[in-house]
Amino acid sequence: MEYTVQQLAKLAGVTGRTLRYYDEIGILKPARINSSGYRIYGSKEVDKLQQILFYRELEVDLETIKKIVNSPSFDDIQALKEHREKLLAKRMQLDLLIANVEKTLAAKKGRIIMSDKEKFEAFKQQLIDENERKYGKEIREKYGDEQVDRSNQKVKNMTPEQYAEVERLGQEILDLLDAAFLTGDPAGELAQKAADLHRQWLSYFWDRYTKEAHAGVAQMYVDDERFAAYYERKHPGAAKFFRDAILIYTGLKNN
Amino acid sequence: MEYTVQQLAKLAGVTGRTLRYYDEIGILKPARINSSGYRIYGSKEVDKLQQILFYRELEVDLETIKKIVNSPSFDDIQALKEHREKLLAKRMQLDLLIANVEKTLAAKKGRIIMSDKEKFEAFKQQLIDENERKYGKEIREKYGDEQVDRSNQKVKNMTPEQYAEVERLGQEILDLLDAAFLTGDPAGELAQKAADLHRQWLSYFWDRYTKEAHAGVAQMYVDDERFAAYYERKHPGAAKFFRDAILIYTGLKNN
DNA sequence: ATAAACCTTTACGCAACGTAAATGTAAATA
DNA sequence: TATTTACATTTACGTTGCGTAAAGGTTTAT
Numbered sequence: 001m002e003y004t005v006q007q008l009a010k011l012a013g014v015t016g017r018t019l020r021y022y023d024e025i026g027i028l029k030p031a032r033i034n035s036s037g038y039r040i041y042g043s044k045e046v047d048k049l050q051q052i053l054f055y056r057e058l059e060v061d062l063e064t065i066k067k068i069v070n071s072p073s074f075d076d077i078q079a080l081k082e083h084r085e086k087l088l089a090k091r092m093q094l095d096l097l098i099a100n101v102e103k104t105l106a107a108k109k110g111r112i113i114m115s116d117k118e119k120f121e122a123f124k125q126q127l128i129d130e131n132e133r134k135y136g137k138e139i140r141e142k143y144g145d146e147q148v149d150r151s152n153q154k155v156k157n158m159t160p161e162q163y164a165e166v167e168r169l170g171q172e173i174l175d176l177l178d179a180a181f182l183t184g185d186p187a188g189e190l191a192q193k194a195a196d197l198h199r200q201w202l203s204y205f206w207d208r209y210t211k212e213a214h215a216g217v218a219q220m221y222v223d224d225e226r227f228a229a230y231y232e233r234k235h236p237g238a239a240k241f242f243r244d245a246i247l248i249y250t251g252l253k254n255n
Numbered sequence: 256m257e258y259t260v261q262q263l264a265k266l267a268g269v270t271g272r273t274l275r276y277y278d279e280i281g282i283l284k285p286a287r288i289n290s291s292g293y294r295i296y297g298s299k300e301v302d303k304l305q306q307i308l309f310y311r312e313l314e315v316d317l318e319t320i321k322k323i324v325n326s327p328s329f330d331d332i333q334a335l336k337e338h339r340e341k342l343l344a345k346r347m348q349l350d351l352l353i354a355n356v357e358k359t360l361a362a363k364k365g366r367i368i369m370s371d372k373e374k375f376e377a378f379k380q381q382l383i384d385e386n387e388r389k390y391g392k393e394i395r396e397k398y399g400d401e402q403v404d405r406s407n408q409k410v411k412n413m414t415p416e417q418y419a420e421v422e423r424l425g426q427e428i429l430d431l432l433d434a435a436f437l438t439g440d441p442a443g444e445l446a447q448k449a450a451d452l453h454r455q456w457l458s459y460f461w462d463r464y465t466k467e468a469h470a471g472v473a474q475m476y477v478d479d480e481r482f483a484a485y486y487e488r489k490h491p492g493a494a495k496f497f498r499d500a501i502l503i504y505t506g507l508k509n510n
Numbered sequence: 511a512t513a514a515a516c517c518t519t520t521a522c523g524c525a526a527c528g529t530a531a532a533t534g535t536a537a538a539t540a
Numbered sequence: 541t542a543t544t545t546a547c548a549t550t551t552a553c554g555t556t557g558c559g560t561a562a563a564g565g566t567t568t569a570t
Contacts, residue, residue, distance in 0.1 A: 006516070011484050020518090021558060036566055038517055058356055062557075077360065084356045091349045094342060101313050101339045105332065229266050234256060261547070271548090276527055291535060293548055317526075 002031075003041045012049050019049075027066045028052060058083065169201045174231075177242055181235045186244035194242070195249035211250035218246035257286075258296045267304050274304075282321045283307060313338065424456045429486075432497055436490045441499035449497070450504035466505035473501035 005016045022028040023039065028048055030039035041049075048069055055065045060083055067074050173194055180190035202217065203209055221227045221239045228239040235241075247253035260271045277283040278294065283304055285294035296304075303324060310320045315338055322329050428449055435445035457472065458464055476482040476494045483494040490496075502508035 004517075007484065015559080016517090017558060017560085025557095036517070037519095038566085058352055058359075080356055080360050084353065084360065087349060087353050087356065091346060091353065094346045094349060097313055098339065098342050098346065101335055101342065104313070105335050105339065225265065229262070259548075270528080272527060272529085275549090280526090291548070292550095293535085 001043055003046070005039050005041075008041045008046065008049070011046070012053060014049075014053070022049075022052070022062075025062065025066070027062055027069070059087070166201065166204050169197055169204075173197045173201060177231065177238060178234055180245065181238050181241050186241055187248050191241070191245035192249055195246045198242075198246065199249070211252060215247055215250050215252050218243040256298060258301070260294050260296075263296045263301065263304070266301070267308060269308070277304075277307070277317075280317065280321070282317055282324070314342070421456065421459050424452055424459075428452045428456060432486065432493060433490065435500065436493050436496050441496055442503050446496070446500035447504055450501045453497075453501065454504070466507060470502055470505050470507050473498040 003011065005019050009016045009019055019028070019039070019041075023030060028045060031042035031045055032040050034040050051069050052065055055068060056062070058080075060068070060079075064079060064083075068076050068079060176190055176194040176197065180186075180188065180194050183190055185191060199209065199214060202214060206213070221231055222243050231239040231242055244253070258266065260274050264271045264274055274283070274294070274296075278285060283300060286297035286300055287295050289295050306324050307320055310323060311317070313335075315323075315334070319334060319338075323331050323334060431445055431449040431452065435441075435443060435449055438445055440446060454464065454469060457469060461468070476486055477498050486494040486497055499508070
């Protein structure tokens with residue numbers, strides 16, 4: 001009926017350290033301490049430990065368990081409900097993670113057989129994933145899920161040649177923008193050329209180009225610090241300069 | 256093209272502390288340190304950080320990520336596969352947890368209306384769950400899934416009266432065993448009475464009683480330290496004594 | 511009597527950072 | 541220009557739930 005630390009530990013399938021820790025944080029105190037300083041547990045403590053372990057199995061943290069087992073008035077149903085919500089959310093995230101790992105695996109596996117082609121696929125996949133990770137939420141809010149999904153689909157369907165062209169265009173736009181920025185004239189030839197390339201570049205992602213949408217993107221480059229940072233790697237103010245150039249290019253602002 | 260800690264942090268959506276930590280553990284070192292001791296990151300580091308964050312999203316631990324991004328020869332596919340297995344196992348565990356929480360919730364909710372009955376149900380559930388947790392794996396290995404499932408099902412279907420009887424029997428067996436042990440005779444009246452009660456007790460869990468299975472359980476009480484601990488709470492050697500009594504009771508060993 | 515097997519407390523270690531604290535540097539504003 | 545503000549640095553403790561020595565006292569077994 002009475003147990004020392006090791007005896008109770010064996011009975012319950014935990015270690016002695018765990019029992020001493022539970023004593024330390026006040027979640028399960030021994031019934032008494034004998035003359036040699038040994039912890040002695042009784043049957044009440046056994047029951048309580050079983051309760052504790054039951055909740056621990058549910059991955060409830062010890063702080064919460066302490067409240068549950070120490071105060072019978074504690075709203076354990078509410079606590080369990082909230083805990084269930086957490087578990088459900090966790091599972092949803094896990095499902096996403098697994099899907100992502102499998103996508104990556106599929107992409108990487110293919111690379112073994114048709115190395116170059118699939119490597120390219122993996123890159124496209126990565127581009128989409130990273131884009132989603134970094135801007136996904138806001139862009140989907142602004143442009144809607146369908147538009148974004150279609151854009152991603154277009155990237156997936158690109159041929160290696162098209163993909164290379166997109167990359168080249170992106171670099172050329174940056175270079176042109178650098179040179180144009182130094183002229184200081186958003187209406188000048190260089191800036192307008194950059195805006196034109198940017199229209200071409202966009203066309204690889206969009207299935208319908210409109211001046212208004214183009215101007216919208218340009219404004220986003222200014223408003224969103226992460227896009228701004230991309231265009232202002234070399235020159236602060238470059239994002240605003242680029243926006244002005246595009247506004248002029250689209251004819252939505254006179255110079 | 257070059258970033259300080261905060262700039263890169265903002266760009267990537269992490270904190271400065273994270274970047275310093277990554278430097279500290281050698282997973283992402285800055286391109287250089289400027290004259291004031293500031294960390295300066297270049298575009299190569301940006302790319303690497305994106306890679307790191309990509310794997311981090313998949314919940315790969317930093318030690319593994321380090322291997323992946325630092326050595327191109329590392330078998331990342333294998334690593335990802337193993338990682339996927341971990342995630343799948345985790346999800347299975349999560350599913351079990353969720354089912355458990357819901358069962359408990361259902362039990363507790365019911366208690367509001369029919370307090371005692373449902374409290375009893377919850378206890379039965381707890382008995383099964385604890386039993387599974389403590390002995391599940393080995394018992395299922397020894398007796399097979401079906402047998403264990405049927406046993407659990409029988410517990411669930413017990414009436415409160417039956418359940419009380421089981422509890423009472425269990426206690427009576429312990430008491431009898433204590434007294435019998437003091438006689439030192441496993442063939443004596445007390446010990447044989449305990450063995451008989453134990454047969455009755457088992458019948459509540461099994462749908463078919465056999466002498467051989469009864470003897471098998473008795474031997475397990477000796478072999479498995481956790482069962483042994485249960486029967487030897489008062490007297491060391493009681494488990495062996497009980498096994499002998501049962502062997503005699505079943506006629507599988509002559510006294 | 512001595513060893514084996516317990517018990518105790520103290521305290522560092524783990525993962526991946528968060529969060530001061532103390533101090534130096536660069537940029538913005540009065 | 542002086543001062544504030546916003547950065548940067550390092551050092552170091554805190555988080556969770558114990559694992560794992562280390563150093564020593566107690567009980568039990570041989």
